[in-house]
Amino acid sequence: xxxxxxxxxxxxxxxxxxxxxxxxxxxxxxxxxxxxxxxxxxxxxxxxxxxxxxxxxxxxxxxxxxxxxxxxxxxxxxxxxxxxxxxxxxxxxxxxxxxxxxxxxxxxxxxxxxxxxxxxxxxxxxxxxxxxxxxxxxxxxxxxxxxxxxxxxxxxxxxxxxxxxxxxxxxxxxxxxxxxxxxxxxxxxxxxxxxxxxxxxxxxxxxxxxxxxxxxxxxxxxxxxxxxxxxxxxxxxxxxxxxxxxxxxxxxxx
Ligand SMILES: Cc1cc2nc3c(=O)[nH]c(=O)nc-3n(C[C@H](O)[C@H](O)[C@H](O)COP(=O)(O)OP(=O)(O)OC[C@H]3O[C@@H](n4cnc5c(N)ncnc54)[C@H](O)[C@@H]3O)c2cc1C
Numbered sequence: 001x002x003x004x005x006x007x008x009x010x011x012x013x014x015x016x017x018x019x020x021x022x023x024x025x026x027x028x029x030x031x032x033x034x035x036x037x038x039x040x041x042x043x044x045x046x047x048x049x050x051x052x053x054x055x056x057x058x059x060x061x062x063x064x065x066x067x068x069x070x071x072x073x074x075x076x077x078x079x080x081x082x083x084x085x086x087x088x089x090x091x092x093x094x095x096x097x098x099x100x101x102x103x104x105x106x107x108x109x110x111x112x113x114x115x116x117x118x119x120x121x122x123x124x125x126x127x128x129x130x131x132x133x134x135x136x137x138x139x140x141x142x143x144x145x146x147x148x149x150x151x152x153x154x155x156x157x158x159x160x161x162x163x164x165x166x167x168x169x170x171x172x173x174x175x176x177x178x179x180x181x182x183x184x185x186x187x188x189x190x191x192x193x194x195x196x197x198x199x200x201x202x203x204x205x206x207x208x209x210x211x212x213x214x215x216x217x218x219x220x221x222x223x224x225x226x227x228x229x230x231x232x233x234x235x236x237x238x239x240x241x242x243x244x245x246x247x248x249x250x251x252x253x254x
Pocket of ligand 1: 024025026027028029030031032033045064065093096097098099100101102103104105106107145148149150151173
């Protein structure tokens with residue numbers, strides 16, 4: 001239950017309010033509104049101007065309170081990233097939920113966070129203005145979030161980004177998904193999602209030779225009510241193969 005509500009208009013004011021006990025940020029509120037058993041104070045982030053996407057010199061900066069549907073519609077973001085956002089939730093939740101709130105609460109089935117992991121996104125945290133790789137953030141979420149606010153998600157635009165997924169219905173959250181990024185330097189990153197408490201990074205390097213096998217192996221114990229580990233391993237290898245083929249077939253230098 002929300003006991004106290006504040007809507008600051010500056011970041012410094014918000015950070016000050018967040019120092020109070022039992023006080024947490026609220027963005028879209030889709031998750032917080034379901035927390036009926038705790039007594040909390042909330043600091044609403046909607047007036048902090050963190051809802052824009054900026055591009056500069058191949059750097060993409062996504063404000064933490066950008067709604068997911070805004071990302072789907074943003075033509076400058078990679079096409080397959082926008083598809084991954086589309087698969088995350090139905091339209092009504094995409095219209096409310098923010099990218100920051102999603103990263104805080106995501107599990108392994110998040111197509112967006114799988115994509116951000118492949119994109120090697122960095123989270124900018126205040127008050128220290130630290131840049132934390134999303135891979136580190138996912139491992140240490142509760143410790144990092146203590147008294148910290150995600151203000152933006154920064155990505156170095158890749159030359160190619162591709163996303164593949166398998167789900168029970170075309171618009172369901174994935175049972176297995178794979179995302180791949182390749183930059184001009186040849187650096188290639190592959191991540192898998194669809195299982196567990198967070199997506200997993202499979203490879204980060206210049207050699208894509210063993211990526212399919214690595215994907216198979218990464219899901220060799222990925223067994224739950226949605227799919228067996230045998231099925232997931234098999235599908236992870238196939239999806240990784242499609243991602244690699246797509247990267248190899250995409251004309252470079254665009
Ligand atoms: C019908 C329905 C179905 C859902 N299904 C799923 C599902 O299948 N899987 C799933 O993972 N979630 C699900 N959710 C939960 C929710 O939609 C997502 O987790 C959502 O992305 C949260 O985003 P939000 O902006 O609404 O966050 P909020 O509810 O506002 O906040 C979520 C958490 O993140 C923190 N937070 C928010 N913004 C920041 C920030 N900038 N910096 C630091 N902390 C921040 C808040 O303090 C809070 O702890 C569902 C919700 C609904 C209503």
